Amino acid sequence: KAGVTQTPRYLIKTRGQQVTLSCSPISGHRSVSWYQQTPGQGLQFLFEYFSETQRNKGNFPGRFSGRQFSNSRSEMNVSTLELGDSALYLCASTGQNTIYFGEGSWLTVV
Amino acid sequence: GESVGLHLPTLSVQEGDNSIINCAYSNSASDYFIWYKQESGKGPQFIIDIRSNMDKRQGQRVTVLLNKTVKHLSLQIAATQPGDSAVYFCAEPATHQAGTALIFGKGTTLSVSS
Numbered sequence: 001k002a003g004v005t006q007t008p009r010y011l012i013k014t015r016g017q018q019v020t021l022s023c024s025p026i027s028g029h030r031s032v033s034w035y036q037q038t039p040g041q042g043l044q045f046l047f048e049y050f051s052e053t054q055r056n057k058g059n060f061p062g063r064f065s066g067r068q069f070s071n072s073r074s075e076m077n078v079s080t081l082e083l084g085d086s087a088l089y090l091c092a093s094t095g096q097n098t099i100y101f102g103e104g105s106w107l108t109v110v
Numbered sequence: 111g112e113s114v115g116l117h118l119p120t121l122s123v124q125e126g127d128n129s130i131i132n133c134a135y136s137n138s139a140s141d142y143f144i145w146y147k148q149e150s151g152k153g154p155q156f157i158i159d160i161r162s163n164m165d166k167r168q169g170q171r172v173t174v175l176l177n178k179t180v181k182h183l184s185l186q187i188a189a190t191q192p193g194d195s196a197v198y199f200c201a202e203p204a205t206h207q208a209g210t211a212l213i214f215g216k217g218t219t220l221s222v223s224s
Contacts, residue, residue: 004153031210043154043199043214056209090153094210099144101153 004102025093032074129187133200
């Protein structure tokens with residue numbers, strides 16, 4: 001059974017640009033969550049989607065957004081990138097009351 | 111407020127020793143706790159979880175202990191191996207929110223020397 005798949009794995013963007021990250025959950029999982037991981041703040045919850053609806057949202061500015069498609073795949077978007085948005089962005093899918101993480105997308109903003 | 115914290119940011123042990131990683135939580139209403147292992151360059155990997163109606167749960171070479179009186183949980187790794195070197199996080203579900211949002215502790219870096 002394939003795990004949580006995230007693309008791209010690495011990317012570099014310039015301040016002011018926007019970025020879209022993609023996540024394919026484990027087959028059969030309908031809940032997808034996104035987290036930001038930085039050395040200073042650790043792992044922080046961004047938002048969760050279930051059946052194409054945002055069910056939960058963390059304390060991040062509106063520049064961070066997401067969506068989920070009918071096949072449970074999810075994307076997150078960050079607009080007007082700032083240097084502080086450089087981080088590892090992790091996607092997680094939930095099944096059988098267990099939350100599984102992908103390998104993450106490393107975003108560097110220069 | 112809610113917070114999940116670990117007592118020590120780093121822990122160094124010799125191969126074959128037992129390791130104990132600690133975590134303190136502040137929300138007495140938390141009913142579920144999870145331990146994750148994160149190796150360098152990888153995403154967090156589920157290790158073991160425990161419900162608040164349990165005091166202890168064992169897995170393969172790992173044991174989680176929960177002390178609700180002092181709001182403390184620990185992860186014990188038996189016969190620690192070099193492959194156990196990683197950052198370990200405890201996590202709990204965020205309250206007052208539907209769904210599966212997790213609050214993570216800061217993490218303990220376990221270094222195993224052979």
